[in-house]
Amino acid sequence: MLNFKNNPPLSLYIHLPWCIKKCPYCDFNSHATNKETFPEDAYIDVLISDLESELPRIWGRPIVSIFIGGGTPSLFSAKAINRLMVALRERLTFYHHTEVTMEANPGTAEADRFKAYRESGINRLSIGVQSFNDEKLKVLGRIHNSAEAKAAIAMAKDAGFDEINIDLMFGLPEQSIGEAMSDLETAMGQQPSHLSWYQLTIEPNTIFYSKPPALPDDDLLWSMQAQGQAYLSDSGFDQYEISAYARKGMNHQCQHNLNYWQFGDYLGIGAGAHGKLTHVVEGKIERYSRHRIPQSYIDKVGQLNAITDSRQLGRDELPLEFMMNALRLNEGFHPSLFIERTGLPLNHIQKQLEIAEEKALIEWDINKIKPTETGHRYLNDLIQLFIK
Ligand SMILES: C[S@@+](CC[C@H](N)C(=O)[O-])C[C@H]1O[C@@H](n2cnc3c(N)ncnc32)[C@H](O)[C@@H]1O
Ligand code: SF4
Structure with missing residues (x-):
């Protein structure tokens, strides 16, 4: 039996599993869909049922952060996101500073929608830009160009978001150091509060895995990373994790990811979502995940046992x-x-x-x-x- 004094901080992850098009490098649980016909309302309903089934396990524990990730959560209408946010507020205890992040793809950005997301209580937007180079965006199979990415960031600012993260990747097919640096310079020019700068990895079960593109070699990658880190530091960004950089000054670190990295607890709801819960009295830590396929998750959410894989972590793990x-x-x-x-x-x-x-x-x-x-x-x- 493990010996706990207190519960760790608790976050909530909500997975919205659809995208307009599947990117060739992506192994997240995301599925291409028609944006007019995906089951938006039914999915919000099952998310609420899923959350309700978890409430007895977390009574009284306030939520430090919420992350609505995907997939492409910005495919969801303002009305649907508002319904979700109202349901969360009715069922959970928030702090006044609870961080509520939502991921957005520039190819789905709309000014009115961003404003409505902000009004419904989303207070941080994470925008998946990947690169500001139109050629690279094409190779990455993205549905947007560089101008649309900049426009999405401007829309987020106009909508009143102070906390804006840009997701960028480096080590892209045939990328030079100059191209990687130019992406960083353009990103800094947009004045985000946070940057996630990931090295592109080739994951099994992706198109890039079956048809590998020519990637920069290890020495080049190392130089890119070293030059990029130095440039970001000179530009007023502190690296606080392998891929995460926050603007210096007020605390702009991502509270949600920080809770993962500090081995806090999190509920995971939605298709394929993972959760981790500490059971103080029983002296146990449990990890669980929900069924990955959206339609069977929707069909079976009433029978949670049918869609949940759960296991207790051993002392040696x-x-x-x-x-x-x-x-x-x-x-x-x-x-x-x-x-x-x-x-x-x-x-x-x-x-x-x-x-x-x-x-x-x-x-x-x-x-x-x-x-x-x-x-x-x-x-x-x-x-x-x-x-x-
Ligand atoms: C789950 S995705 C969601 C963002 C949103 N769907 C989008 O792409 O615009 C989160 C981020 O993970 C990063 N990512 C996805 N696949 C990756 C890979 N194979 N290697 C490195 N980073 C990756 C991308 O930067 C992406 O923005
Ligand atoms: S839009 Fe984001 S989640 Fe969807 S396939 Fe592309 S990288 Fe993956």
Whole structure:
């Protein structure tokens, strides 16, 4: 039995699984649909039932953040999103500062819709730009061009969003350092509050996996990353996680992702959504996921057991699970966070920490456990030390 004193912070993830077109690099649970005919109302209904079935497990716990992700949540009409937001407010306890993010694709951006999302309580927009280079956008199979991406960001600002994230990728097919830097410069020119800058990875079950494009080699990727990081820092953006950069000043870090990285709890509702819940009294941590296929999720949401895979994390899995998240953070974590979030004593990982320190992969004292630059560069090697 794990030993917990308190519940960790609780977030909510809501998955909206449809897109206008499937991108060739994407392995998220997203499905191409006709934007006029996808089952918008039925899906909002089942999300609400799904949430209701979870309420007894989280009574009294306020929600620190909500993330409406996809797929392309901005395919959903303002009316549907408002109905969802009203249902959430009626059933959950929010803080006044609860972060509510929604993902938007520039190919589905509309000014009135963005305004209505803001009015319904969404207070952060995450815009999937990927690149500002029209050639690259074509290769990535995107449904928008660079001008439409800039227009979507401007619309988000006009709609009153102060917290705007831009998703960009680097290491694109045949991308040069100059092209990657030019994407970053254009992104900075749009003055977002946050940037997620991901290295393109080739995932199984994608078109890029079966027909691999020519990607920059490891040396080029490393130079891109080093130059990009230096440029973003000079532009007033702090890197706080492998791929996440927040504008300096007020706290613009993504509270939702931060809760994942700090091994907090989250409910996951919607097709294919994942959740993690700590059961303080029983001394257990549970991970679960919902059925991935949207139509069978809709059909069966009344019988939750039929669409949920659930399992309890074993003591020996927890160090790896915790480190896979917390060591992504540039500042690492306070040693007490490991104890609080895993319910294990620190001596459970004493040996691994000593090895990581000897290999100069972490700095470690009574106030912090922090990856070194080498630790971040070779994060997989560092994390693997915690496999039991
Ligand atoms: C779930 S997607 C949702 C965003 C929205 N659907 C869009 O694409 O406009 C979140 C982000 O993950 C990133 N992403 C998706 N597939 C990726 C891959 N294979 N490698 C790196 N980043 C990826 C993209 O930057 C994307 O914006
Ligand atoms: S729009 Fe986003 S979620 Fe949809 S397929 Fe493309 S990357 Fe994936």
